[in-house]
Amino acid sequence: xxxxxxxxxxxxxxxxxxxxxxxxxxxxxxxxxxxxxxxxxxxxxxxxxxxxxxxxxxxxxxxxxxxxxxxxxxxxxxxxxxxxxxxxxxxxxxxxxxxxxxxxxxxxxxxx
Amino acid sequence: xxxxxxxxxxxxxxxxxxxxxxxxxxxxxxxxxxxxxxxxxxxxxxxxxxxxxxxxxxxxxxxxxxxxxxxxxxxxxxxxxxxxxxxxxxxxxxxxxxxxxxxxxxxxxxxx
Numbered sequence: 001x002x003x004x005x006x007x008x009x010x011x012x013x014x015x016x017x018x019x020x021x022x023x024x025x026x027x028x029x030x031x032x033x034x035x036x037x038x039x040x041x042x043x044x045x046x047x048x049x050x051x052x053x054x055x056x057x058x059x060x061x062x063x064x065x066x067x068x069x070x071x072x073x074x075x076x077x078x079x080x081x082x083x084x085x086x087x088x089x090x091x092x093x094x095x096x097x098x099x100x101x102x103x104x105x106x107x108x109x110x111x112x
Numbered sequence: 113x114x115x116x117x118x119x120x121x122x123x124x125x126x127x128x129x130x131x132x133x134x135x136x137x138x139x140x141x142x143x144x145x146x147x148x149x150x151x152x153x154x155x156x157x158x159x160x161x162x163x164x165x166x167x168x169x170x171x172x173x174x175x176x177x178x179x180x181x182x183x184x185x186x187x188x189x190x191x192x193x194x195x196x197x198x199x200x201x202x203x204x205x206x207x208x209x210x211x212x213x214x215x216x217x218x219x220x221x222x223x224x
Contacts, residue, residue: 004154033211040216041216042200042214042215042216042217043155043200043214045211048211058211090154090155092154100145100157100160101155101157101202101212102157103147103154103155103156104154105152105153105154106152106153106154
């Protein structure tokens with residue numbers, strides 16, 4: 001099915017470990033986004049990529065890096081995981097700015 | 113930056129009741145969108161509104177783009193148990209930003 005695919009779905013990390021969350025979309029969308037969702041906080045934008053080759057910081061970028069590998073793929077990297085990064089992470093894409101986003105099903109990350 | 117105030121934060125209703133929730137902002141928005149997030153899943157687009165005053169329905173859901181362009185509401189008629197979830201409003205601020213702004217969500221519980 002067409003859409004946004006995120007891997008892994010679940011992950012447990014120890015403090016200080018690193019990992020990369022993968023996201024791929026097959027809808028030929030230009031823009032891609034990474035959000036984190038915490039109870040009572042809604043969706044907070046970490047990083048986004050308006051088009052292939054560009055990335056920009058969102059509301060909560062500290063502790064994260066991103067790579068727009070090509071038009072389809074946008075990865076999120078945690079270099080040294082901290083318990084405060086325990087969250088549910090969503091990737092999203094949109095065909096052009098301002099249009100509705102299509103979200104992946106999320107990665108549930110726990111840092112112990 | 114632009115913020116969306118979504119209310120109520122949570123609702124507990126009986127099956128068959130109608131539901132109303134809204135989003136307001138001090139800024140003007142060009143687009144309003146409503147998403148639903150089922151437990152354990154990513155948000156899914158329900159309704160998109162592109163014009164001030166626009167009223168759009170999707171089954172039992174009806175949403176309106178406020179005439180002032182600073183608010184939007186979502187109504188759900190004759191609620192059923194599968195309406196349970198978190199409903200998010202989102203909007204594209206005037207000024208051409210490619211990023212949507214999200215409300216913090218309304219958590220809906222429907223008692224059978």
